[in-house]
Structure formats: C-alpha cells, structure tokens
Amino acid sequence: MTDRMREYITKDKGMLFIPFITAGDPDNESTIQIALMLQSVGANALELGIPYSDPLADGPVIQQASKRALSHGETLLDAMTLVKTMRRQGLKIPVIIFTYANVLLQFGVDVFFQQAKTVGVDGLLVPDLPYEESRLLADSCLKKDMSLISLVAPTTSKHRLSMICREAQGFIYCVSSLGVTGVRKKFHPDVFPFLRRVKKVCQIPIAVGFGISSFEQVEKLENNADGFIVGSAIVSLIGQCTKQLNDPATRSGAVDQIRRQICEKLMAPVN
Template sequence: MTTRIDRRFEALKKEGRAALVTFVTAGDPDYDTSLKIIAGLPKAGADVIEIGMPFTDPMADGPAIQAAGLRALAAGQNMKKTLKLVKDFRKQDKDTPIVLMGYYNPVYVYGVEKFLKDSKTAGVDGYIIVDLPPEEDGEFCIPALKAGQNFIRLATPTTDDHRAPTVFHNTSGFVYYVSVLGITGTKAPDLKSVKANVNRLRKHTKLPICVGFGVKSAEQARAIAKDADGVVVGSALVQAVEKSLTKAGKPTSKTAKAVHALVSDIAQGVRS
C-alpha cells in the first residue's frame, strides 16, 4: 500500500529535486493561528508537513520548540485538538503528506489503537516518535504499519554501519537524518559530515533520506539538497512564530505571514 508520503517522494524524484519538509507545533500560539499557518505551508513551498504534538517534557527539542510546546499547551492544545487540526487542514488539502512528530507518552495515554484509528480518519500519513527505538517496534511502529501508515525513523551521526540495518528494518516513508549531535535548532549542520553520512546510510536503505536539525537558511537548504532527498526545517519556523508575537505572547497579523515568507525563501533554496 502506498501512502501520500510515498507518492510525494516519487513525484519529486521524477522532478529531480529534493523535498522541503516543514515542522511546526500544533496549536502554537493558538488553534486558529496554527491552522492558518499549516494551511498556508503548501502554497509557500512545503512538500511534506510535520506537526509537533505538544508535550511537557520534549527531551530532544531545543529551547525554541520547547517554548512553542508550552505556548500551545497554555492555549489549551491537546491530542484531540491536534487531530482536529489535521482534519480541518484536510478539508482544503487532500494531497500534502502530514506527519505527526513527538513523544510516545501522549500517544500511550490516548491509547495506541484509538490514536491510530482517529489519526488515520483525520488524514495523518505517518509518524515520528523520537523516543521509541527499534527494540520497541511492537509498541507502536508495527501497529502503525499494519494500519497502512508510515513510521519514520531518526538516524544520527552515531548510527554506524552495524546499527543502521536495525534502525531501518521497519522504517517506511523516509528516513530523518539528524545532522547534528544534541537537541534541535542549536547548531548548524556540518555539510561535509552530512554528505558523507547520507551517502554511507544509502548503502542500508532505498528510502529517501531527509536532513534536519539546525537548517535555518535558503543557503544551507540549497547545499544540503544537493546530497539529500529532502531538507527539514523546524526551529527556524517556530522562532519566526515567536518573534511575531506580542509581548503577552499573542499572535499578530504578521504571525502566519512570517512563517510562510521564511518557508518560501527556503523553498527557493531547495529548488535552485
């Protein structure tokens, strides 16, 4: 069974270009603004959209995404509203792949079977659950695959040739290569290292490899797109949200526009 993610990467391969994968946090800074941001991403140049599921203890995320999660939670965002966000997006966009990204705890609390059913009904195509290693595939990965959805795994600079086959065993959709060691959005990727590791990991998987963590500019995106199948931008977009808010943390008329303008700029880099 092919998913929207599979079809999108196949189409981009025929176009001969890399994907732009954008990450934003669900409900940041509030539900309506979040929906407006997500709804405008495809037109701005996003090929795949990752939506962060807000969580109180996001251990892999840097200050920007942590702050976004806290803003969303303070505004009343929860899992039901996150799935509603996808459902509302799907009313106007049937084609752009949606990936939910986050931690296992909120999924476990919601109930895996119910979560998979409700998220598929809403229009979710795949998942990145950062704290579920391959050894725990029975918890969520395999049920997701059986439901006809993709389970996208993270690979890092420390994913060596011995570990890679285990990491990629049940991975589908694409591989998310974490270009730096540490948390999101705090370091710039080393382009030589990215190229070497992407080429090394290709020996272990035929899946598209998308590179993220620390990508902030069109120039970086252009350089990474030469070697990778996709470029992931997250913290920079979340920071664009934060910078547009009032001192009280409320959205302004510039909030969605700021995100879409940055996506458009980076998309030009990916496409050039």
C-alpha cells in the same frame, strides 16, 4: 503507506521540503493557516508536533513552542481535530504527527491509529522510541497503511543503520548534528560521509533535519539527500509574532510575513 505519501514523498521531486510546526502554537486557527501557507510555498509534507512537558530531543525554540501550546491546554486530540479541519480547507500534503511516547501511551495507541486514519494523518514520528522500543508501533502503522518515520544519527553504528533502514517506512530522518533540535551554523563534521552511508543501505527517500535554517545549507545537502526538515527556524518565526497571530484581525498579515521570511531564507533565489 498512504496514497498521499506515495505521491508527495518520492526521490524525483528535487529536494523535498518538510516543515515542522507545533500544534496549537500559538493557537489552533494560526496552526491551520500556517499549515496551508506551508503547502502553498511548496512543502511536500507537514510534521505536526504535539506539545509535551518534557521534550527531551528538542532545543529551546521548540520547547518554547510546546510551552505556548500547553498554556492553553493543547492535546493530541486537539491536534487530530486540527488535521481534520486542515484537510477540509484544502491541505493535500501528507501529515506526520510528531509526538513523545508518553503522550501517545496515555492517549491509547489503538485509539490513536483509529482516529489518525479517519482525520487524514499519514505518518508518525516518536523521537524517544528508538528501534528496540518501536516494534509494536511499527506493526500497528503497517496495518493502518501509515508510516512510522525512523531517525538515524551520525553516531548510529553500521549494524544499527542497516537494521533500522531495513524496516524504515515513508522516509528516513537523518539527524545532521548531535544533540537536540535547533538552528546551527555547522553540521556534524561527518555529516556527508554519514549521509552517503545511509544512502547506500536505504531504499526510501532520505531527509536531513536538525539545525537547517538557510538555502545555502540545503544546497550543500542536495547531492546527498532527497529532502530536508526545517523546525526551529520556522517555529522561531512563529514565536516572534505570537501576538499578531493570536489576534484574528492581524493573523493573516502575520502568516504572510512568516511566508515571506521562509521564502527569503529557505527557497532558491529567483535569479
């Protein structure tokens, strides 16, 4: 684990806020500005998605983001360069690269770890690598002091849960609902017993993701989790102002608008 992960991802900081954005959506400069803005509103880590042509675990909102980023040819290498620039411009929170297995495979796993370490990446999440397929990657992560983030779902059996949690690194990503990423009104009916089950066997912080878009939802999770991940809700705000983000003259105004909406929807009311 990197020092950044040790400092920011802990159980004693209240609910950890872990936002997800897609690298290069809608362009590289916007991604940098949005990342810094997310840090300023209190993000404890950043999940940076690498666009992919066939994102199996993602709903329509993140699929669209992938499409926007791929339309100008965004690659994993571009995303790494982005992280480097973000660090230079003052990003202190841990960065977790979220990428589908094929993109990583074609980039080269060893090359990835070498470069990721240099630019300041702290962790890796590969949604289509379940426990059985991820052992090699987990070893490489440990060697580089990085964290391979594992997912668990309400349908994950007791046996799998303890197997996964025993070797989980950084934090454990609990999927709140079946299906794909995306904004939802309701969690899976068993989500609370599920989170309690995870908490029992898991030493590291647990964060809940999939379908989170409001402070009310976060409040409900508070007693059963250490953090929450917000993807589609933020990405759809970005999707609504791609034009303004693409234009350097209106970019910072658009980022500010996204900031206000995030604070309104996701942060505790001031009074």
